[in-house]
Amino acid sequence: MKPAEARAAFRGGKVCPTAGWVPGYTQTNLIAIERDWAYDVLLFCQRNPKPCPVLDVSDPGSTATVLAPGADLSTDLPRYRVWRDGVLAGEHPDVKSLWREDLVAFQIGCSFTFETALAEAGVPLRHVEQGRNVSMYVTGRQCRPAGRMRGPMVVSMRPIPAELVDLAIRISGAMPAVHGAPVHVGDPAELGIEDLAKPDFGDPVRAAPGDVPVFWACGVTPQAALMASRPPFAITHAPGHMFVTDVRDEEYRVQAGGWAKVLR
Amino acid sequence: MKPAEARAAFRGGKVCPTAGWVPGYTQTNLIAIERDWAYDVLLFCQRNPKPCPVLDVSDPGSTATVLAPGADLSTDLPRYRVWRDGVLAGEHPDVKSLWREDLVAFQIGCSFTFETALAEAGVPLRHVEQGRNVSMYVTGRQCRPAGRMRGPMVVSMRPIPAELVDLAIRISGAMPAVHGAPVHVGDPAELGIEDLAKPDFGDPVRAAPGDVPVFWACGVTPQAALMASRPPFAITHAPGHMFVTDVRDEEYRVQAGGWAKVLR
Numbered sequence: 179m180k181p182a183e184a185r186a187a188f189r190g191g192k193v194c195p196t197a198g199w200v201p202g203y204t205q206t207n208l209i210a211i212e213r214d215w216a217y218d219v220l221l222f223c224q225r226n227p228k229p230c231p232v233l234d235v236s237d238p239g240s241t242a243t244v245l246a247p248g249a250d251l252s253t254d255l256p257r258y259r260v261w262r263d264g265v266l267a268g269e270h271p272d273v274k275s276l277w278r279e280d281l282v283a284f285q286i287g288c289s290f291t292f293e294t295a296l297a298e299a300g301v302p303l304r305h306v307e308q309g310r311n312v313s314m315y316v317t318g319r320q321c322r323p324a325g326r327m328r329g330p331m332v333v334s335m336r337p338i339p340a341e342l343v344d345l346a347i348r349i350s351g352a353m354p355a356v357h358g359a360p361v362h363v364g365d366p367a368e369l370g371i372e373d374l375a376k377p378d379f380g381d382p383v384r385a386a387p388g389d390v391p392v393f394w395a396c397g398v399t400p401q402a403a404l405m406a407s408r409p410p411f412a413i414t415h416a417p418g419h420m421f422v423t424d425v426r427d428e429e430y431r432v433q434a435g436g437w438a439k440v441l442r
Numbered sequence: 443m444k445p446a447e448a449r450a451a452f453r454g455g456k457v458c459p460t461a462g463w464v465p466g467y468t469q470t471n472l473i474a475i476e477r478d479w480a481y482d483v484l485l486f487c488q489r490n491p492k493p494c495p496v497l498d499v500s501d502p503g504s505t506a507t508v509l510a511p512g513a514d515l516s517t518d519l520p521r522y523r524v525w526r527d528g529v530l531a532g533e534h535p536d537v538k539s540l541w542r543e544d545l546v547a548f549q550i551g552c553s554f555t556f557e558t559a560l561a562e563a564g565v566p567l568r569h570v571e572q573g574r575n576v577s578m579y580v581t582g583r584q585c586r587p588a589g590r591m592r593g594p595m596v597v598s599m600r601p602i603p604a605e606l607v608d609l610a611i612r613i614s615g616a617m618p619a620v621h622g623a624p625v626h627v628g629d630p631a632e633l634g635i636e637d638l639a640k641p642d643f644g645d646p647v648r649a650a651p652g653d654v655p656v657f658w659a660c661g662v663t664p665q666a667a668l669m670a671s672r673p674p675f676a677i678t679h680a681p682g683h684m685f686v687t688d689v690r691d692e693e694y695r696v697q698a699g700g701w702a703k704v705l706r
Binding site (some may be wrong): 194205216217219224225232244322351354432 | 463480481484485488489496499508615616618696
């Protein structure tokens with residue numbers, strides 16, 4: 179299956195999480211917000227690039243993106259969330275009728291991109307083994323605010339065998355456009371997380387003996403910032419229901435000798 | 443000398459290019475522009491990260507930066523340029539009296555950062571050997587526009603011994619926050635450059651036998667965009683008269699195993 183075929187399926191009405199769809203192609207988080215707030219959002223992302231790496235920004239009113247020529251951001255994701263004054267106001271399989279002339283669409287890098295690289299290098303992904311969504315937690319660390327945008331950093335956690343932690347750090351660290359190296363290894367309390375068994379988003383995931391919890395900055399951070407900052411109107415993807423781009427994961431890897439398309 | 447001592451000297455009235463000042467510490471390009479244009483500038487940088495990697499953006503009216511706590515962006519550079527309607531309107535040793543409540547200051551990565559790494563790896567820098575500024579050229583390639591901001595990509599050129607080109611690519615490619623890998627190697631005509639002996643900015647630099655011209659995206663690109671886009675008012679550094687930060691060059695290197703502060 180090609181990315182355009184996946185998008186056509188979602189445009190045609192298929193609703194399901196996109197994990198595992200079209201392996202090797204980058205998926206993105208979506209946030210569409212009115213132009214009046216766009217500077218604050220873009221600056222928030224610039225100031226917090228680990229949780230909020232921007233891969234593309236549309237022109238106001240446009241649902242097109244350079245990451246997938248011919249795609250329509252208002253129909254080609256499997257499921258959307260609509261936010262009013264920072265409160266979830268509904269979920270929809272498309273948002274064509276809700277798109278507005280003043281909406282600017284941000285696409286934010288997603289950790290699915292480095293998960294492919296981890297798996298290929300032999301690093302086990304416990305949530306995949308267990309058929310679950312990755313565990314995500316709201317931390318006690320505040321992002322650097324920007325204008326009206328503020329909020330806590332959200333992290334995803336993967337239990338990694340202790341002897342493979344260094345490899346996982348090196349692989350993800352070479353992909354700064356999709357969250358990069360972990361923000362913390364080891365102690366959940368250091369991030370203000372009380373109980374790993376009770377994630378704020380996603381599912382609880384069991385660690386295997388010898389695993390160490392490794393925490394990466396997470397693309398759900400902008401959604402937490404929407405809830406904290408309460409812009410009048412926003413549209414996002416539904417968790418796990420991402421946008422499938424035409425860009426290969428490999429293009430976001432900083433390569434020795436390569437012309438890496440880092441942060442495009 | 444420490445970065446703060448260099449800034450104090452410039453604040454005290456010293457005027458000179460900053461090449462070679464406080465080796466190992468990152469220097470930046472400055473663009474301050476009114477808040478009404480700030481979204482277009484920030485989006486232009488997001489869309490053109492190779493010539494315009496953003497290292498910090500100030501709040502409106504503020505002359506402070508996280509890159510150098512205690513510094514004042516309106517006094518601590520050795521020389522400034524003031525632009526009105528896209529036309530150079532004057533050069534000043536400080537711009538304290540010209541700073542406005544609605545000015546937003548952008549700091550853009552500078553190729554001085556990867557030059558240190560090139561030199562340490564044994565790659566000769568011909569312009570340094572010849573005591574000259576690097577050669578810079580306006581290319582025929584247009585940047586991806588953003589709102590009212592548009593303009594051609596400007597490149598810097600360094601003649602590199604053919605057998606060291608691969609090394610130079612790898613070293614700079616690991617530093618995407620300071621222009622990253624070259625945009626072209628070899629043929630100036632490919633970039634629309636007619637005569638290497640006649641740079642648009644900086645000085646002509648002689649190649650040694652066996653050298654190949656290598657072209658990097660250049661932080662002068664935003665100044666070319668100011669000239670093309672004609673915002674009512676802007677302040678920039680004068681060419682070669684950069685801002686010296688407290689951040690070590692090394693922090694902008696994407697490292698295997700490291701927590702690189704890529705694009706902060």
